[in-house]
Amino acid sequence: MIRFYKGKNYDSASKIAADIIAAQMILKPDCVLGLATGSTPIGAYQELIRMNQAGLIDFSEVSTCNLDEYVGLGGNDEQSYRYFMNHQLFDHVNIDKTRTHVPNGLADDIQAACREYDEIVASVGGADLQLLGIGHDGHIGFNEPGDSFDRGTHLADLQESTIRANSRFWDGDESKVPKQAVTMGIATVMSARRILIMACGADKREIITKAFHGPITPQVPASALQLHPCVYVVGDEAAMGDLC
Numbered sequence: 223m224i225r226f227y228k229g230k231n232y233d234s235a236s237k238i239a240a241d242i243i244a245a246q247m248i249l250k251p252d253c254v255l256g257l258a259t260g261s262t263p264i265g266a267y268q269e270l271i272r273m274n275q276a277g278l279i280d281f282s283e284v285s286t287c288n289l290d291e292y293v294g295l296g297g298n299d300e301q302s303y304r305y306f307m308n309h310q311l312f313d314h315v316n317i318d319k320t321r322t323h324v325p326n327g328l329a330d331d332i333q334a335a336c337r338e339y340d341e342i343v344a345s346v347g348g349a350d351l352q353l354l355g356i357g358h359d360g361h362i363g364f365n366e367p368g369d370s371f372d373r374g375t376h377l378a379d380l381q382e383s384t385i386r387a388n389s390r391f392w393d394g395d396e397s398k399v400p401k402q403a404v405t406m407g408i409a410t411v412m413s414a415r416r417i418l419i420m421a422c423g424a425d426k427r428e429i430i431t432k433a434f435h436g437p438i439t440p441q442v443p444a445s446a447l448q449l450h451p452c453v454y455v456v457g458d459e460a461a462m463g464d465l466c
């Protein structure tokens with residue numbers, strides 16, 4: 223089942239996404255949320271913070287597992303995804319930080335850290351709801367075009383296009399962008415019971431259309447989601463066009 227939801231603009235799309243996450247939290251207060259970084263989910267996180275501070279939703283029993291982390295960056299590095307999550311969400315809500323999980327980008331043995339991360343995801347029971355953004359090349363997490371659909375958490379080499387896109391966080395200096403990341407694989411993502419993927423902006427229209435109306439192929443990693451039993455696709459008018 224794939225359901226499409228279109229907000230008029232970024233703020234209303236963010237509100238729809240936050241409402242879906244809040245619904246999951248209300249139905250199962252000790253749920254496991256799979257979370258994502260990037261520009262797209264920031265508005266949804268702000269809305270969740272507002273709802274939490276208004277007493278409408280409670281994070282005290284929630285666990286989280288993030289999709290990915292750059293290799294070589296620790297949690298105090300402003301560009302790390304642990305830092306992003308703390309600053310964009312965790313520091314502002316009543317979550318128990320010991321229940322928040324982000325892959326370890328500083329592990330000496332990255333392969334072992336990948337296996338351990340899959341064990342952590344399994345030990346909390348798997349994600350009830352996995353939030354995703356989508357890259358212009360169709361990547362989800364750091365699963366780039368060509369990656370097979372059956373992988374768990376693994377070490378990924380970033381594509382040139384992803385390095386270029388993410389260099390905006392390093393003042394446009396591509397040489398500073400880490401070239402590798404630890405990422406949940408498509409199999410890890412697909413094991414979530416529900417998936418919420420967000421796309422906003424006209425620049426995402428072509429890829430989100432390809433992902434859900436094009437062939438299912440590793441060349442468009444997000445197209446794997448067509449095989450999932452419960453997906454919510456949420457975006458603004460610019461991205462969603464005639465998708466719904």
Ligand code: PGA
Pocket residue numbers: 259260261262263355356357358361362363
């Ligand atoms: P964005 O990134 O939300 O910053 O567009 C999405 C992604 O690359 O997965």
